[in-house]
Amino acid sequence: MKLIVGLGNPGKQYETTRHNVGFMVVDELASSLNVDLTLTKFNGIYASALIEGEKVFLLKPLTYMNLSGDCVVPFMNYFNIQEDELVVIYDDLDLPVGKIRLRKKGSAGGHNGMKSIIQHLGSQTFNRIRIGIDRPPLGMRVPDYVLKSFSQDETPMITDSIKKSKEACERWIAKPFSEVMNEFN
Secondary structure, three states: OEEEEEOOOOOHHHOOEHHHHHHHHHHHHHHHHOOOOOEEEOOEEEEEEEEOOEEEEEEEEOOOHHHOHHHHHHHHHHHOOOHHHEEEEEEEOOOOOOOEEEEOOOOOOOOHHHHHHHHHHOOOOOEEEEEEOOOOOOOOOHHHHHOOEOOOOOHHHHHHHHHHHHHHHHHHHHOOHHHHHHHHO
16 A cells, blocks of 8 residues: 655645645646545545555645644554555755655654654654755745745746656555665655
């Protein structure tokens, strides 16, 4: 069993913002797998599919970013999903725009959605895909920056990183995460 979680904020006003790249990857993956995110549970929308004999869930928490763990961990408990069967996709201020980094464990790095998941799960040992959104320009507050859309110059880089992240998730369905890390890092 696999659970692929994209972090973001619900609502039309947030769809194209930096903080929603996790949602963007899950949407892209759902389209690629030809599934619709129409099921609801634990204040999240999800889809499931059987791919290469593996049950795969795609989940977008609708709790708003800072409360992501309120959805993810009850979902995992309900479906009996283990930590090594989870990957969380989210934005990262410490990576340049469009750069992706796969990791098997680590801290929240200041990301409130990840803080919430780590707190609820009681562990930092789970797979993650970080997508770079870069740091805000001097004088701009981080909350304002992450809720902004990407510039015209940044859009091709983000589109590419979303595609690569989707491909990494597809590979993970059939391969160990460590192999996928070697391929995409």
